[in-house]
Amino acid sequence: MADIAAIAAKLDAAASTARAIPQITGQEGELSLADAYAIQRAAIDHRLARGATLVGVKMGFTSEAKMVQMGLKDQIWGRLTSDMVVANGGALDRTRFIHPRVEPEVAVRLKAPLAGEVTRDAALAAVDAVAAALEIIDSRYENFRFALSDVVADNASSSAFVVGPWLPAHTDIADVAMEMRVDDVVAETGSSAAILGDPIRSLVAAARLAGAAGLVLQPGWTVMLGGATAAAAIASARTVSLDAGHLGRVGFTIAGGAT
Template sequence: MSPITEYATLLDTAALNGEAVEQFDREGRLSLDDAYAIQAASIACRIARGERRVGVKMGFTSRAKMIQMGLSDVIWGRLTSSMQIEEDTSVDFGRFIHPRVEPEIAFILKAPLAGDVTAPEALAAVEAIAPALEIIDSRYRDFKFTLPEVIADNASSSGFVIGPWHDPHVDFSNLGMVMKIDGRPAQIGSSAALLGHPLRSLVAAARLSAQAGEPLQAGWIVMAGGATPAEWVHLGQYVSVEVERLGSAGFRVTR
């Protein structure tokens, strides 16, 4: 078994069973190409079990976070059908290891989008935008990892909730966003935190997914990245996000 397959199987099993594993690249020596190869192989395990690809998620879309991690570009992960949680329903806490949640903006595409596109070209491919929440859940013990490890682990993506879809031709460059836990504000931010404009995240998604040979498809969802720091999720909580002009999305954590 190659190291790529070995690590992919390790991470897939951890996600499937909701059990943490030890880091395997503590020194960060794994190349980013190999890290993405592990991610792709891990997601292939899910597809083989009957899941469907439904889109991509973007990570490290904050300039400050990129600088902190020594990056010149965002990272990305793959979304599958089992990761989508219906809005305002319950999610089983037992499927996660140590989940956190971030407020986001989501796109759904009406046309394929690939390569080096402009922001207007990206917008032309968008059918609608929505308020969203992403549940991130590192498969590594204590939520500790190197950059290659988090990429290999599907950029920590574990679940997502999408609110009501809206016409994308409203100005969504700087929308106020409030994430609440049990009705109390936990994080307050703006859609401008996403690379200065969420469309830039979509442009990056088109470029990076095409480079991987998996161009964005019509009907796919693109999660634009966390607009604020993540919050821990605990059993029994109701988590929601309210986005100016776009409404809200939420879920409850049960067992």
């Protein structure tokens, strides 16, 4: 039986000190998905105890190809807290991260609670605004290697996020071309259609999965709907920017010594 509290404390310490730890699977025995989500919640509780607040959720494995590769039939999700927020155009402190990577995403802001099994129309009706966004992921495990339960326990590798200008909820997000640059060199190109074929499907999944854990998505929260491309390493980068067509631009700089 997994020691939920002890593993959560270990993961929280790894994130707080930017020091990698061995993956849980193999070190602590087998870890069920239910235990992994319990560890995720307990680790986030450490952040909340230090004064952070819940500000949303993020979705992972929203690429059909990635799900097939991982042998999955469903997405995973994690929690977003106020200490993960980076302002558009702001600076990211490199010393906070172990081996950071970045991926282009679409984000939505909610205006109404959302939980459980909802239709696409109901999910859309709860959206207040949409935006292009960047998520910085940073596995707390050595060599960025992990099994499914490991990454779920580690809050789906979430560590920071940057949201671009908020646009009206009716703005089209279905098939938006995206070009992400690292140090002004094109690192990844893709389309928001890679997010489950329709990003709103990811919002429907977020309501269902979070609801199953007893969490209601709240008005004002941000939901990061998943990566539109593969993630790009930014351990030695200085700038990251995303051009998302009619969704606008979003980016950040990176300060501090190289990892």
